Amino acid sequence: MVKDRHVIETLGKVRVVIENGEITEVGSSDMKYCPMFHAMHGVEELNEEFIRKNINFRINDFGMCTPERVVEMDDLVTVGISEILKTNMEKGNIDCVVGACDGAGTLLMTNPRVVQGVGGRVSGLVSTTPIPEVIEKLEEKDCVILNPETAELNQLEGLKLALDRGYKNIAITILPSPMVEEIRNYPVDDGVNVYIFVAHTTGASADEVKMLFENADIVTACASKAIDEYADEHEPYYYGVKVPIFCASDDGRRFLDIRLEKIGKPLTTNNYPRNKDDTPNKLI
Template sequence: MTEDKHVIEALGKTRVTIENGHITSIGNPEIDYCPIFGKYHNIQKITVDDVKKNIEYRIEDFGMCTKDRVLKMDDMLSVGISEILRSNLEYGSIDCVVGACEGCGTLIMDDADLVQGVGGRVSGLVSTTPIPEIIERVGRENVLNPKTAELNQLKGLKMAIEKGYKEIAVTIIPSSMVKDIRKYEIPEDVNVYIFVAHTTGVTIELTKELFEYADIVTACASKNIIEYAQIKKPYYYGNAVPIYAVSENGRRFLDCRLKHINKPLSTNDYPQDLTKMSRELK
């Protein structure tokens, strides 16, 4: 049997392994409280059982990590990375997203519903293996490596440039790749924008790189991201889980989404009201 193994980091930055549609391993949560799950699921202290129930729900509800994965999703009246990307695709500010999806790895997307459905439903993807049914539905030609489901956003960027895209958004989880992508020599008529999610636990050194090289950075439950933002004072939206526009392009993208759903535009009022943020930051 071909290996079917997918590793994600879910609520509480808990590492979960899913094989053949079933959970085979759950680590311990790194944090006790997530403001998103506290607000929408009334989870006040994350336990392994909470993680198990949530992942089982995702597998049952939209086929996460299985051949039955629901890939597309309608718009939601919220503000996250997927929603910001969605609005900017629809308005033409970007023309493709280099993202990642379980079952196919790095892929290129220019369909707003696909961007929403792929990115809005899965937490940090650590590793994955090919699921042929998913790869066929997103288009083999859009997958970096259909044989291995490789996760490599820099290679994905190169592929997007080769396919002729000019305004390219790249989504990553925190790593030194943010610098590699920004330093990559691109053609003069191509622009690259970096969106960073899943930042809980990021080091201060990497935090500084994210603020230097990225365009949008989500706070998640990151103590370093939130504290460094108080120093750098970028424009942002939200208090419970702030989204920071750490570049002028990032602010343009963030405000595009906010206008789209009739929300107040980004602000740089500091100090932020930290009382609404996660009770436990890491």
Template structure:
């Protein structure tokens, strides 16, 4: 039987391993409180019991890391990375998204509901193995799986395929790594735009925080002390108080404002000092 092993980081950089639809490993985190989970689930402490319960819910509800994986969804929250991408695909400003899906690896997607379904409820995907049923569902929607044999996670190779296919406005979702700089520096024609959305920033170093802001377009705060500190110093536009989404470029601000306009929310602001009364604790 082929290996079935998926590693994610979630809820404050907790490492979780899922094998054959079962949780086989749960790490621990110094972050004990998340305002988003408190608002949604009335949870005061992110302990192992809650983490297991939450991951099992994802497995049962939409088949995360299993052959039952649901890949098309409607909006899940008001403003998240996948919702921003979905809105800007629907209005024609983004042609395709290079993302990552459990059971498939790097995927090039052109269907907004697939972008939402793949990215909406999954945290940082560290590694994954192929699930043929998931790969078929993705390919049936017109998505391109980078490597169906290995489920490789490689957003740079995904960008290359998107360019080869003729896409001009390419968004990439990526977790912090040196590849972000490679993505930004990759040579493209004048009529090709590459937009970088950086998620899962909890635990980054000060150097990494500076790098993602200098090379990205949208940066999520997550529970990152260094991202929060960088924002306080450089004062980018942002949206949200509990877990802000920062605009690292004017393009990022435009994409975020497009989403906010659609749902009739106040547009991005650069009001500083930010209200941090209900932030994740502690920041990592």
């Protein structure tokens, strides 16, 4: 029997292990302050006590890493990757999202509310093991699991599966890794578009960040020192002050602006130097 074990990175690249619905390991991070958590919850310091409290809230509220996992949600914040994807799927610009879900691994999603539910409140998923109840819920919502037996995380194989299923406008969510470049260079037929959304970039190296901006469409800032420095030098379009979302391509900007138009927000900006009075501390 496969041991129930899920590893995520959250709140400044803190490694958290969850087994059988219980937190069994909490790492540490140099990042002690996040403006978003301060604004939403009044949190002054991202210490171990708060991290445990936050992860337990996710476990109890929507069943993260448990059989009680909720797989459909409405919008959680004004602008995040899952919200951008959900809106563009509703508009018909994206017909499949290759994502990752705790308890299921890499999967194909075609339901906008599932896209939001799977990605909305989960941090970087490092590894996971199958939870049959979660897989069943997802399959009932027309999701296709890459490997239900192992809950494998492999976004390149997810892309191949989406192509085999005949999807034409495929968005992929992924963490920083060399696989981003592999996905961008993977051969596809004429008329097929592949869009890459990179999240959880805290701790990425300068070389990684350069590669991300050369290959992705949207890159979140998180608490990445290298992205902060890259943005200052290259001045990509972005939205947000506390934790910006950067457009690495014209398609990325188009997707972001479609979300902003829906919620009545000003479109992407190019205001440099950026206001950094309220950013994560410290950047990693």
